[in-house]
Amino acid sequence: MAEKLLMIALSPTMEQGTIHKWHVKEGESFSTGDILCDVETDKTTMEYEAPDDAVLLKILIKEGGQATVGQPIAVYGEMGDEISDILRELKEKEDTDPNAENAGAGERDGKNKTAVPEPKPESPESSSGTRITASPLARKIAGEKGIDLRRIKGSGPGGRIIKKDVEAFKPSAIPSISSNIPISGDDTKIPLSDKRTIIAKRLSESKYSAPHFYLTLKADMTRLIESRLRFNEDHPESKTSLNAWIMKLTAEALKRHPEINATWNSDSILKFFHVHIGLAVAQKDGLITPLVKAVEMKKISQIDEELKVLIDKAKNNRLTPDEYTGATFTISNLGSWGIEEFTAIINPPGSAILALGAIQKIPVVIHDQIVIRPMMAMTLSCDHRVIDGAAGADFMKTLKSYLEDPALAMI
Amino acid sequence: MSEFNYDLIVIGAGPGGYVSAIRASQLGMNVAVIEKDNPGGVCLNWGCIPSKSLISQAQKFTYLKDLENMGIKTDASGFNYESVYKKSRLAAAKLSKGVEFLLKKNKIELIKGAAKISGNNTITVDGDKQYTANKILIATGSRPRIIPGFEFDEAGVLSSTGALNLKTLPKSVAIIGAGAIGVEFAYIFNSFGVKVHLVEMLDSILPLEDKDASDILAKAFKKNSVKIYTSVKASISEKMSSGYKVKLEADGEPEFIDVEKILVAVGRTPNSDNLGLENLGIKTDRGFIETGDFYETSVPGIYAIGDVINTPLLAHVASKEGEIAVEHMAGKGHEKRVDPTLIPGAVYTEPQIAGFGYTEMKAHEAGFPVKVFSFPFRGAGKAVAVEESDGFVKLVCHEETHEILGAHIVGKEATELIHEILLARKSELLPEDIAAMIHAHPTLSEAVMEAARGIEEWAIHV
Numbered sequence: 041m042a043e044k045l046l047m048i049a050l051s052p053t054m055e056q057g058t059i060h061k062w063h064v065k066e067g068e069s070f071s072t073g074d075i076l077c078d079v080e081t082d083k084t085t086m087e088y089e090a091p092d093d094a095v096l097l098k099i100l101i102k103e104g105g106q107a108t109v110g111q112p113i114a115v116y117g118e119m120g121d122e123i124s125d126i127l128r129e130l131k132e133k134e135d136t137d138p139n140a141e142n143a144g145a146g147e148r149d150g151k152n153k154t155a156v157p158e159p160k161p162e163s164p165e166s167s168s169g170t171r172i173t174a175s176p177l178a179r180k181i182a183g184e185k186g187i188d189l190r191r192i193k194g195s196g197p198g199g200r201i202i203k204k205d206v207e208a209f210k211p212s213a214i215p216s217i218s219s220n221i222p223i224s225g226d227d228t229k230i231p232l233s234d235k236r237t238i239i240a241k242r243l244s245e246s247k248y249s250a251p252h253f254y255l256t257l258k259a260d261m262t263r264l265i266e267s268r269l270r271f272n273e274d275h276p277e278s279k280t281s282l283n284a285w286i287m288k289l290t291a292e293a294l295k296r297h298p299e300i301n302a303t304w305n306s307d308s309i310l311k312f313f314h315v316h317i318g319l320a321v322a323q324k325d326g327l328i329t330p331l332v333k334a335v336e337m338k339k340i341s342q343i344d345e346e347l348k349v350l351i352d353k354a355k356n357n358r359l360t361p362d363e364y365t366g367a368t369f370t371i372s373n374l375g376s377w378g379i380e381e382f383t384a385i386i387n388p389p390g391s392a393i394l395a396l397g398a399i400q401k402i403p404v405v406i407h408d409q410i411v412i413r414p415m416m417a418m419t420l421s422c423d424h425r426v427i428d429g430a431a432g433a434d435f436m437k438t439l440k441s442y443l444e445d446p447a448l449a450m451i
Numbered sequence: 452m453s454e455f456n457y458d459l460i461v462i463g464a465g466p467g468g469y470v471s472a473i474r475a476s477q478l479g480m481n482v483a484v485i486e487k488d489n490p491g492g493v494c495l496n497w498g499c500i501p502s503k504s505l506i507s508q509a510q511k512f513t514y515l516k517d518l519e520n521m522g523i524k525t526d527a528s529g530f531n532y533e534s535v536y537k538k539s540r541l542a543a544a545k546l547s548k549g550v551e552f553l554l555k556k557n558k559i560e561l562i563k564g565a566a567k568i569s570g571n572n573t574i575t576v577d578g579d580k581q582y583t584a585n586k587i588l589i590a591t592g593s594r595p596r597i598i599p600g601f602e603f604d605e606a607g608v609l610s611s612t613g614a615l616n617l618k619t620l621p622k623s624v625a626i627i628g629a630g631a632i633g634v635e636f637a638y639i640f641n642s643f644g645v646k647v648h649l650v651e652m653l654d655s656i657l658p659l660e661d662k663d664a665s666d667i668l669a670k671a672f673k674k675n676s677v678k679i680y681t682s683v684k685a686s687i688s689e690k691m692s693s694g695y696k697v698k699l700e701a702d703g704e705p706e707f708i709d710v711e712k713i714l715v716a717v718g719r720t721p722n723s724d725n726l727g728l729e730n731l732g733i734k735t736d737r738g739f740i741e742t743g744d745f746y747e748t749s750v751p752g753i754y755a756i757g758d759v760i761n762t763p764l765l766a767h768v769a770s771k772e773g774e775i776a777v778e779h780m781a782g783k784g785h786e787k788r789v790d791p792t793l794i795p796g797a798v799y800t801e802p803q804i805a806g807f808g809y810t811e812m813k814a815h816e817a818g819f820p821v822k823v824f825s826f827p828f829r830g831a832g833k834a835v836a837v838e839e840s841d842g843f844v845k846l847v848c849h850e851e852t853h854e855i856l857g858a859h860i861v862g863k864e865a866t867e868l869i870h871e872i873l874l875a876r877k878s879e880l881l882p883e884d885i886a887a888m889i890h891a892h893p894t895l896s897e898a899v900m901e902a903a904r905g906i907e908e909w910a911i912h913v
């Protein structure tokens with residue numbers, strides 16, 4: 041059956057609106073929730089959502105036309121529905137009533153007064169009209185669920201929206217998505233391990249209390265790779281890892297930039313004497329950062345030996361607290377996973393963490409020539425309470441130069 | 452012209468049948484009602500109505516004590532129970548006449564006799580006269596249930612019908628079954644000075660009511676010397692010249708009581724036999740006719756409502772079911788069946804008990820998060836002034852939405868007071884709506900308002 045689409049109050053204070061644009065043409069069908077038209081109100085332009093699945097049979101207020109709240113702006117229903125009765129009725133109202141704006145609402149009220157008090161299964165106006173009749177309980181539940189009552193059809197006496205209607209209401213967008221995807225299975229709840237609790241607590245604390253900023257650059261690793269290769273060829277019995285080399289060069293850079301090897305102490309900043317560098321190691325159920333102490337005083341081979349032991353202990357959960365607490369600086373390397381670059385969360389008490397990406401052979405421009413070089417992206421996360429941008433950048437510049445030409449670190 | 456004599460024939464002119472017939476007539480149907488007895492059914496002739504007459508007179512009798520408290524000397528020696536009985540019959544007769552008048556006014560034909568459904572559209576009355584109808588509504592009601600060992604003779608072992616037909620009072624009575632009927636008779640008999648032994652198999656009187664409510668009544672009964680036996684199985688151990696020796700068995704040693712008469716009130720049996728249901732294939736379950744939506748039986752066009760189907764055996768339920776059925780026949784209405792949580796129950800003792808929906812316990816069992824508030828009558832000025840402060844209004848609500856799940860009232864006028872809350876529940880109003888409405892002072896209805904405020908955490912008079 042064809043029904044009138046009434047102008048509704050799209051904002052609490054709206055009394056009338058101008059139809060800015062019809063998105064649906066006469067004869068086109070629409071679904072619940074589709075935007076039928078844009079309405080300019082006293083404040084802004086609002087979207088008028090379709091209250092039902094139907095066909096727009098007749099537009100009564102053309103674009104640019106005005107309608108007061110409660111005035112019919114269109115007729116909708118099913119294709120082929122007879123609308124001449126409605127149009128005639130509207131015409132008559134207009135002819136007899138100079139204030140025809142509220143024709144729809146007025147007519148409804150009048151009808152109700154004379155009607156036999158029989159239960160009415162449905163009152164279509166309730167879904168598109170100005171006055172929403174709903175039981176207090178239905179209103180409360182709709183409010184709690186954030187459901188717009190205008191989109192619900194009432195099944196109570198006189199078309200009143202009752203609890204059952206609100207509970208049965210499903211926003212149209214959801215079923216259309218979910219109906220195509222068979223969803224089954226239960227989510228799994230995993231109780232927190234102590235380790236997970238500590239990781240969550242420490243990293244949240246760090247991220248929430250230390251204002252992080254990030255500095256990224258790429259270093260050309262050609263020479264370092266060569267040096268390491270040569271050393272490893274000469275000492276096949278004690279091959280050194282790239283991490284050991286980077287750790288040593290980082291310690292050298294930190295020695296030149298002691299402001300990076302420091303911590304925030306609330307009322308002061310503490311510069312550490314030694315450089316204790318932690319290395320993030322992934323575990324089955326978390327991660328841990330064993331540290332090599334006083335890196336600046338150790339040789340690369342020594343660092344590498346210590347790292348081998350520490351990493352093995354870390355993977356087997358056998359580190360003592362002394363071996364994983366107190367890093368003044370941390371390195372996290374996700375290069376072996378192929379990660380190009382990333383940012384890490386600072387590992388207190390350090391004030392910076394260096395995130396290393398994979399070494400990738402990429403074209404770079406050197407002396408106006410495009411050449412292919414093994415480049416490594418690295419990102420320094422800094423605690424801005426301790427490290428300013430320029431200081432961090434200076435350190436990164438030094439570190440880059442050491443990685444690109446390890447000999448410079450000897451100077 | 453229609454191919455049938457009537458659009459609808461209703462079998463039974465009780466509160467289910469006659470209301471259905473009138474509603475059908477209002478909806479434009481041509482209706483006949485077949486009744487083998489007086490119009491009005493059990494309710495009007497041998498149930499609710501005459502018992503209310505007895506209860507009202509019993510209550511007046513108890514006022515004698517109040518008068519004595521004012522120093523008035525009373526003399527009950529001329530008390531004649533038969534005049535009490537006659538008044539109750541007069542009330543029944545008046546109302547039965549009234550039903551007859553209403554049927555006539557609505558142009559409904561009243562056919563006297565016993566009906567049998569002989570075809571999908573045919574009814575035979577008293578074995579010979581045949582009537583046809585497009586639709587048939589069975590509203591034949593129920594009769595007191597017989598339990599083995601307590602067969603009614605209506606002289607010594609009485610049904611509720613026999614009890615209502617007593618012209619003299621016994622000295623003592625054992626009432627088997629402490630449901631609504633049992634406790635109402637306990638109140639009547641006790642008020643007129645009969646020694647009452649009230650026997651219940653379950654663990655409390657009015658076992659289906661809210662526990663707090665039945666406790667208050669039990670207390671009132673005990674105060675008035677009604678002997679209550681719960682969790683007890685009764686049997687007649689000996690018939691004596693002066694009455695019966697009744698054996699009461701619980702866990703321990705059996706107890707024996709001597710009583711002049713026994714009233715058995717342990718439920719009711721549906722009147723579904725001798726209707727010819729089996730010929731049509733209409734299904735029954737332990738005598739109750741099975742029905743689906745709109746109370747239609749397994750045979751389309753034949754409906755059944757009231758005590759003859761397995762829904763609460765209450766006159767107002769029968770009436771409502773009948774309305775739903777005939778509205779469906781007329782293509783109107785959309786309610787499929789009565790919502791059992793919207794059926795009020797009423798017990799006419801002193802204090803009265805009324806309620807609907809979930810009791811506190813049932814709400815918990817159903818898994819609702821429950822919020823309960825009970826406002827005592829003594830907090831309502833009117834109740835104190837008229838010396839009726841025993842009682843309470845208890846609301847059982849959903850803890851989060853405060854939706855009213857049930858309400859239970861004990862005390863003066865409880866059976867009238869319940870409807871404000873039931874209207875709220877039916878219309879999905881919330882306690883806050885009742886709480887915010889002005890209630891006249893002083894009234895008992897203020898207790899309803901205060902209970903609603905209690906749910907909202909702002910009851911004033913507690």
